[in-house]
Structures are given as structure tokens and as C-alpha cells.
Amino acid sequence: MATADRLRKARKRRANLDRTKRLLSRALVYSALLTWLLITTYPFVWVVLTCLKKRDEYFLNPLGWPTDPQWWHFPHAWKQMRIERYFFNSAFVSISSVAGILLLSASVAFVFARFRFRFSRLLWGFVMFSFLLPGTTSLYPLLIFCQKVGLYGSLWALIIIYSARSVPWNAFFLRAYMESIPRELEEAAVIDGASTWQVFWQIIMPLSGPALATMGTFAFLWTWGDFMLPIMLAKSSELFTVTVGALFLTISGMGESDPTLVATGLLISIIPCLLIYIFLQRYVVKGLTAGALKG
Amino acid sequence: MKQKRYPSRQKGYGGSRDLILFLLPGMGAYAFIMLYPNIASIWYSLTKWSGYGKPEFVGLANFRRMALDPALPIAMGMAARGIFLALAVTVPLGFVLAFLLSRIARGGKTFRFFYFLPLILPGTVLGIMWKNFFLYKGVLNYALRRVGLDVLARGWLTQIGLVQWTVLLPSVWSGVCFYIIIFAAALAGIPPELYDAAAIDGASGWQEMIHITLPSVRGVYVTTMILALPGALSTFIYPYVLTEGGPVRSTYSLALWLFNNIYAIPGASRPPAIGYGSAIALLHGFLGIALGLAVWRFGRSGEISG
Numbered sequence: 001m002a003t004a005d006r007l008r009k010a011r012k013r014r015a016n017l018d019r020t021k022r023l024l025s026r027a028l029v030y031s032a033l034l035t036w037l038l039i040t041t042y043p044f045v046w047v048v049l050t051c052l053k054k055r056d057e058y059f060l061n062p063l064g065w066p067t068d069p070q071w072w073h074f075p076h077a078w079k080q081m082r083i084e085r086y087f088f089n090s091a092f093v094s095i096s097s098v099a100g101i102l103l104l105s106a107s108v109a110f111v112f113a114r115f116r117f118r119f120s121r122l123l124w125g126f127v128m129f130s131f132l133l134p135g136t137t138s139l140y141p142l143l144i145f146c147q148k149v150g151l152y153g154s155l156w157a158l159i160i161i162y163s164a165r166s167v168p169w170n171a172f173f174l175r176a177y178m179e180s181i182p183r184e185l186e187e188a189a190v191i192d193g194a195s196t197w198q199v200f201w202q203i204i205m206p207l208s209g210p211a212l213a214t215m216g217t218f219a220f221l222w223t224w225g226d227f228m229l230p231i232m233l234a235k236s237s238e239l240f241t242v243t244v245g246a247l248f249l250t251i252s253g254m255g256e257s258d259p260t261l262v263a264t265g266l267l268i269s270i271i272p273c274l275l276i277y278i279f280l281q282r283y284v285v286k287g288l289t290a291g292a293l294k295g
Numbered sequence: 296m297k298q299k300r301y302p303s304r305q306k307g308y309g310g311s312r313d314l315i316l317f318l319l320p321g322m323g324a325y326a327f328i329m330l331y332p333n334i335a336s337i338w339y340s341l342t343k344w345s346g347y348g349k350p351e352f353v354g355l356a357n358f359r360r361m362a363l364d365p366a367l368p369i370a371m372g373m374a375a376r377g378i379f380l381a382l383a384v385t386v387p388l389g390f391v392l393a394f395l396l397s398r399i400a401r402g403g404k405t406f407r408f409f410y411f412l413p414l415i416l417p418g419t420v421l422g423i424m425w426k427n428f429f430l431y432k433g434v435l436n437y438a439l440r441r442v443g444l445d446v447l448a449r450g451w452l453t454q455i456g457l458v459q460w461t462v463l464l465p466s467v468w469s470g471v472c473f474y475i476i477i478f479a480a481a482l483a484g485i486p487p488e489l490y491d492a493a494a495i496d497g498a499s500g501w502q503e504m505i506h507i508t509l510p511s512v513r514g515v516y517v518t519t520m521i522l523a524l525p526g527a528l529s530t531f532i533y534p535y536v537l538t539e540g541g542p543v544r545s546t547y548s549l550a551l552w553l554f555n556n557i558y559a560i561p562g563a564s565r566p567p568a569i570g571y572g573s574a575i576a577l578l579h580g581f582l583g584i585a586l587g588l589a590v591w592r593f594g595r596s597g598e599i600s601g
Contacts, residue, residue: 003495010494029395030402036392037409040472043424044412046434050427062427062434063441108321115309123322130325133333134529134580136550140339140557140569141332164324171321196313225417227532232558243419247536250423259427266420277415281408288414288473289480 050263058260073264083265085238086245091272093158093230093241094223100163101219102212105170110204112171113178114186127168135165135228143232153235162223170215177211178204210283217280218287221273242269333580339573345566357574370549373534377463377527377548385467386519389474394508396475397482411476413469422536425465426452429537452538455545462534462546474519481515482508521590525583549579 050058052069078084112124142161143152151157186203194202205212230241240248249265250257277284340357342350361367392410396403413421428434429451436448451461489507498506531550534540540547540555547555556572559565 006495007491010497026399029398033392033395033399033402033406036471037406039468040409040412043421043428046424046427059432062437104321104324107317111314111317115314117311117314123318127322130329133329134576134583136529136553137336137573137576137580138329138332139554139576140573141335142328144335145328145332160324161328164321164328167321167325190308194308196308196310196317199308200317221415225419227417227419228554243417246417246419246423250426262423262427266423270416270420273415273417277411281411284415285407285411285476288411288476 047263047267050260051267052264053260055258055260070260073261074268077261077264077268081249081261081265082237083242083245083268086240086242087269089155089239090224090241090243090269093155093162094220094272096159097162097223098216098219100159101166101170102216104163105167105215106174106205106208106212107200108167109171109174109178110200113175114204127171130168131172139228139232142229146233152233153239155239157233158223158230158241161229162219162226166219170219173215174208174211177208181207213280214283214287217276217283220276221284224273245269336573336576339569340577342570344569346569347566350570353570357571360571361574361578366544366547366552369544369547370552373459373463373530373546373548374527376459377466377530378524380463380467381470381523381527385470386474386516386523389471389519390478390512390516392471393475393478393482396479407476407479410472413472414476418469418532419536421465421469422533425468425533426537429461453542455542458538458542459546462537463530465533465537466530470523477515477519478512481512485511517590517593521587524586524590528579528583528586549575549582553579 046062049064049066050062051073052066052071054066054068054070057064057067108127112120112127146152146157151160181204185207186199189199189203224241225243226241227243227247230239231244231247234240234244237245237248246262246266246269249262339350341352341354343353343356344350396406399406426433430436431450431453433451435451439445439448449457452458485508489511490503493503493507528548529550530548531554534546534548534551535554538546540551544552553572553575556568556575559567
């Protein structure tokens, strides 16, 4: 095999590149990656170092290790600074929104993945077009809408809007996945007299598990982190989510706020995101990649 | 291929009543929540309204006012800076780091784990962390003084001319991490046979880069542009958290400008200007769509000719 031989030779030639040169380039590559790692993790290091410090100590040396850990910061932030309230608001909104988003989008995706009917192409085109609509133009009208239908002052407003607003993008992703599910199972079920409802719940939904998990984790992180809508629709501080609450921590009170307590609040408010990332990393990364490559 | 018809469709699978039941909640809710508000926005933009009482029709006055508002060139300047940073720093740096990441044998998973962190956390939270970095009494100035570079310590968030760049740095930071993932996925998709073939022909590292790696990620590159350019108009959370648009509106992005018009912090003395804010929102939407379509067309035509 002449080609294989030449390939081996070429690989060898490359492998024999000057050893020092190779080591040097490897060191350069690793130090570049490591530098970026330090830059990436800086804010997290800051939060961890800061949350246990005394206020004065922070201003004397913001980069040092806390000498006298102030553990009381955590219960204080949780209760007195009302992170507890914001945290449960966010949890309620995010979890319910994930359920709503998946239900609404999966049913739409199912129809477009499996059936052709009159206007189906037109309707799908409508779904695609709506990718282009910006979120900002709808902000204020949504507030008016919520006031009119009596949702203003309730967290359900956020849940309903999130669920509806994410339909196109999630349906687009789920449809592609559902189309890849083989039809044999479904055909057998239909011959046995299964209804559309049964096929959807007993075949399509279970088999779409990985795609649902991907979209679900993505939706959770996105709703947890959203800011514009929750602040627009917050009638009072009772309705703050963690993102809104976190911002008000920094501007609350007179004068300067205490960075150490703010850091404690921030750390608590990102724990769910970190947990999801650590345990569902595969889905998170898939969701982010899909999100970028959709175009 | 044409859709296969199910023999039993009439027997209850995929009947039109079922399809309507499946489609209606999702499509109906979407139309209600997204389409109606966008149309309402057009109407509001033609009115003067503080959110109380009835909107008063004023024709195109809001658009005229917008054209003369000094905030418009400021917002365009911020968008231009954002686009410049995205093209000159964020996307190239993301590509280089992704490329380096694809070259290493060990530790890739660990690097990746930390590189994704900025993307999973709320922008508000990250913004507050960065604000404490850039504050006058913050970490950056402290570190500079500590190593004897007192001359470099300055008001990163207060000095006009500098602050417009400072508030964009956190988006560069998280953007690089985002593009690392995107390019890493694209690089992993290049068939290794291409590199083997190049090795047989004795291609150098640079030649591989120019003739294999770069052309292979071209499609992804166009996609990243589609995301980056309209994204520059929508810059919001970091300027909002770091400076609230100040000092004296110098860091107003388009999105922040419109937000400050339609939203007033409870207890603020200035009432919101819904009509004006809606007009800015329309401009924002229009520019975003136009820019996205333009990049998309540009990317496609390049593909056909080259």
C-alpha cells in the first residue's frame, strides 16, 4: 500500500520535528489556554474570596484570602436581604416555564414533524420568520397586556410569556429531532388503533428524551438569567427574581453597598445554575451549540 | 421525498381535529404574546403616552425627535464599538483559543468546563462581578497600585471616552467563551482525512490552516457574524449594570436607551415615555433584522462565487 506507506512517513516526519521546538510550542499553547482560564474564572474567584470577608478587609485587600471567615453572611443574605424570596420566585418561574415551554413546543414540533396539511408550509414559514422579531419591541405592550388580563402582579405572567415566546426556536429544534425518530414503532401502534394523543405521549415524547433534556436545561438557564421581562413586570419587590433582586442589592440603601454581602447574595443566586451545569453538562453544551448553529 | 400517508389516518391518527388541538396552544399563545405586542408597539410609537390615561396620537413626532436626539449618535457609536470589538477581538480570539484547544492532548475537558461558565450564569450577576472589578475603589485599580502602576489606575466607569469601552469588555469576555464552543464544535467536525492528505503532500502547518481549517469553518464564521452584528445593537445588560447608561448617557446602547424610556424605577421622578421608547424599539427591531439579513445574504453570495 503505497499511500499508507507515504502517510506513515509523513506522520513520522512531523513527529520528528525538533524536540525542543515541540516542547516549547506545547508550553506556549498551554500557557495561552491557562491565561484565558484565569480570566474566565476571575469573577467566580472574586465572589468566593469576597463573600466571607469583612467589609473593611475587602477594601484593604480585595484579592487576599479571608482571614476571619464571616459565615453569618449566608443566613443574613438569605433572610435579611431577602434572597430567599427572590430565589424561590426564580425557581418557581424557571421550573414552571420549562414545563410550559416543552409542552407547547413539543406538541407544535410533533405536528410539523409528522403531518402535512393545508397551510402547513405557510405556518412553518411563520414560525421561521418569527426568529427575526426582536424581544424589545414587545416589552411594554406585554406589560399593558398583563395589566388588562389581570396577570400583572403575578409570577404567572412571566411563565406564560416565556412559554409562548420560546415556541418557534424550541419547535424548530425539536422538529428536527422528532423527524429522525423512525416511524415503524408509530405505524405499528397506529395499526393497533392508537390515537394521536397516545402516539404523542407514549412514543414520541419518551423517544425525544435527549432533545427535551437539552432544550429543558437551556430553557431553565435562560429563564433564570433573564432580566428585562422580570423587571418590567415586577409590580413590587415581592415579585423580584434573583437577577432583579441581585441588581437591587447593589443599589439598595444609602451610600455604598457592602460588596461582601453582595457577593454572598450572588453566590447563592447562581447555585442552581452551577448544579445544573455540573450534573447536566452534556445537555447544556449541546443546547448552547445548537443555539448558535441554528442559522 | 413526499410524505408517506398513513393508511389508518382516517381511523383517528392525525385527524384534523387532533392536529388543531396540538397546534392551537403553542401557535395561538405565540401569536398572542409576540405578534400582538409587536403590532401594538407600532401604534404606541405614534403616540405620546406616559403609561397612564390614554395615549395621545402625535403622528411621526417621536421619530423626528429621535433623529435629533444626541442619544442616537451615542447609541450608534456604542453599536459601532461593539461591532468593532466583535470582529477584531471576540470572534478571532474565540477561534484561536478553540484551535489551540483542539491541539492539546490532555486537559481539554477541564479547560472546556471553565470556559463555559460565563455562558450559563445570569448577565446581571456577571455584570455586578465586573462592576466591582472596574469601580474606582475596585479590584483593578487596587491591583494596579499594588504592582506600582499607579499611573494606570483611573476611573474606568466614570471617565468619558474610556467608559464606553469598559462597559463592552464583559461582553467580549463572555463572547470569546461562546465562540470557543462554536468553533470547537466546527473544528471537531472537520474530517481527519483532509489533514492526512495534506500531510502526504508535505503541507506546512500554515498551509493546513489556510487551505483546510479556515475554509472548513467558513460557514460557522458567517453564522457567528449573523449573531454578533445584531447582537451589538442589543447590548444591554452590561452597560445597564455597570453604569446605567451614564455618565451623562455616554454608554447608551440602543437597547438601553429604549429601556430607560419605557421603564422607570418605582419612585422615580421622571415618568416613562412609552411612545418615544416604542419608536426607538422599532428602530432597534428594524436595524437588527436588516443587519441580520444583510450578513446572511453576504455570506451566501460569497459561498456561491468562492
